[in-house]
Amino acid sequence: MSQKTPIPVTILTGFLGAGKTTLLNKLLHDLSDQKVAVIINEFGDTSIDSHLVVSTKEEIIEINSGCICCNVRGDLINLLDNLMKQEDKLDRVVIETTGMANPAPVIQTFLMDEKTADSFEIDSVITMVDAKHIGQHLQEEEPAQQIAFADVLLVNKTDLISEAEKRELEQQLLQMNPNAKQFHTTYGNVETKDLIGKKSFDLDHALNIDPNLLKETHHHHHNHQVTSFVFQEDRPLDLDKVNKWFAYLVRIKGESLYRYKGVLSIKQLDKKVVFQGVHMLFAGTEGDIWKKGEKRQSEVVFIGKHLDQEELEKGFQYCLA
Numbered sequence: 001m002s003q004k005t006p007i008p009v010t011i012l013t014g015f016l017g018a019g020k021t022t023l024l025n026k027l028l029h030d031l032s033d034q035k036v037a038v039i040i041n042e043f044g045d046t047s048i049d050s051h052l053v054v055s056t057k058e059e060i061i062e063i064n065s066g067c068i069c070c071n072v073r074g075d076l077i078n079l080l081d082n083l084m085k086q087e088d089k090l091d092r093v094v095i096e097t098t099g100m101a102n103p104a105p106v107i108q109t110f111l112m113d114e115k116t117a118d119s120f121e122i123d124s125v126i127t128m129v130d131a132k133h134i135g136q137h138l139q140e141e142e143p144a145q146q147i148a149f150a151d152v153l154l155v156n157k158t159d160l161i162s163e164a165e166k167r168e169l170e171q172q173l174l175q176m177n178p179n180a181k182q183f184h185t186t187y188g189n190v191e192t193k194d195l196i197g198k199k200s201f202d203l204d205h206a207l208n209i210d211p212n213l214l215k216e217t218h219h220h221h222h223n224h225q226v227t228s229f230v231f232q233e234d235r236p237l238d239l240d241k242v243n244k245w246f247a248y249l250v251r252i253k254g255e256s257l258y259r260y261k262g263v264l265s266i267k268q269l270d271k272k273v274v275f276q277g278v279h280m281l282f283a284g285t286e287g288d289i290w291k292k293g294e295k296r297q298s299e300v301v302f303i304g305k306h307l308d309q310e311e312l313e314k315g316f317q318y319c320l321a
């Protein structure tokens with residue numbers, strides 16, 4: 001049954017590691033009085049984000065069976081349909097796409113699938129730009145598409161660039177998308193009211209970028225040079241070896257490592273060690289305590305260009321205690 005007022009949908013996109021989850025956490029905190037459904041689609045067959053990065057009482061629905069812009073659109077439509085059937089009326093849906101997603105097919109789902117279009121409407125397409133690494137990332141196809149379709153551009157990580165670089169980037173983005181409102185942010189720090197409920201999605205703008213948006217189903221082909229590998233290990237790891245391996249990885253492979261993150265089970269540590277990185281920027285912290293009965297397992301994901309699976313796997317095995 002269709003509702004009278006369509007439920008607003010925020011599409012949050014941006015390349016790997018741009019800061020989408022950081023922003024999502026802030027949004028959910030600010031929208032804690034609303035009933036928000038969050039749909040997260042991870043690149044790489046893993047759900048590390050759900051127990052690593054996102055901390056919220058909201059229901060997080062993950063689509064990990066593939067990329068949201070390729071083969072899981074059916075899943076997305078079914079999911080949205082189920083959300084509509086819930087008794088508690090939703091105030092809003094937020095979709096965080098994978099960093100490798102082309103937003104067009106996701107936008108298209110809300111325009112072309114009749115049932116979905118009846119019940120939901122896109123409020124805004126927010127694209128986060130990693131101010132530090134965007135120059136490097138524009139060699140891939142997806143970041144330019146993500147920037148082009150945005151109605152809000154959050155130029156994030158501005159703490160890592162100079163004032164002159166900020167101005168240069170602002171002009172570059174203006175040329176790539178004159179329509180989008182730009183905000184400079186660190187850690188996604190922007191007023192939620194500037195992002196939510198603005199109804200800033202502009203169909204004409206989207207059609208300008210892709211005149212076939214309402215005509216045909218998109219088949220997005222990812223660049224297969226960008227791959228992701230997930231490793232899991234039940235045996236405990238040695239902290240010293242882990243530190244050495246990461247120091248090597250960041251120094252030697254940082255350029256080609258778009259994104260890496262994971263949870264580690266370290267011998268003789270009661271707490272999880274949680275790490276994440278984007279190129280050469282790496283951070284590891286203490287996580288929660290391993291609960292009684294919880295399976296102690298390390299899980300890491302690496303996403304990057306021309307990655308050597310065998311070499312990564314060997315490195316990971318070297319870390320065994």
Ligand SMILES: Nc1nc2c(ncn2[C@@H]2O[C@H](COP(=O)(O)OP(=O)(O)OP(=O)(O)O)[C@@H](O)[C@H]2O)c(=O)[nH]1
Nearest residue numbers: 015016017018019020021022099156157186187259
């Ligand atoms: N220096 C700096 N680091 C940031 C900023 N925003 C986010 N980060 C860090 O960048 C890393 C990636 O942030 P996430 O929010 O996980 O990025 P994401 O876009 O969700 O990443 P994926 O889902 O893996 O594509 C984390 O280590 C963040 O703490 C910022 O403004 N400045």
